[in-house]
Amino acid sequence: MAPPEDLEDLDPGLAAERTTLAWARTAIAFAAVGGAMLRKEPVAGLVVLAMTPLIWTLGRFVGHRAARPELLSRRLLLVTVIVVIVSALAVAVAFLGRGPASLSELLPLHG
Numbered sequence: 001m002a003p004p005e006d007l008e009d010l011d012p013g014l015a016a017e018r019t020t021l022a023w024a025r026t027a028i029a030f031a032a033v034g035g036a037m038l039r040k041e042p043v044a045g046l047v048v049l050a051m052t053p054l055i056w057t058l059g060r061f062v063g064h065r066a067a068r069p070e071l072l073s074r075r076l077l078l079v080t081v082i083v084v085i086v087s088a089l090a091v092a093v094a095f096l097g098r099g100p101a102s103l104s105e106l107l108p109l110h111g
Contacts, residue, residue, distance in 0.1 A: 058083075
């Protein structure tokens with residue numbers, strides 16, 4: 001018996017687990033960036049930190065299989081809408097926040 005060409009055919013559950021882990025890493029990255037932003041731009045940092053639980057929850061929601069297959073399209077629509085909203089908030093924060101005047105202001109080197 002020849003092995004399947006696609007590794008996901010062996011265990012399709014691994015793809016869902018990798019997706020959940022990717023969303024978790026994204027949420028952790030948002031928390032880290034939000035925490036770093038608090039030093040220079042407290043409002044923008046708080047916005048990014050406030051999005052962290054939303055991203056974490058969304059990732060757990062995406063990782064679970066739908067109980068009924070007909071709910072899958074609604075779930076994908078919800079994920080798409082939330083990702084667009086988070087992206088729009090990120091763009092708004094980027095354009096409305098005061099940017100650094102120089103690289104040394106962005107990355108202060110002590111020493």
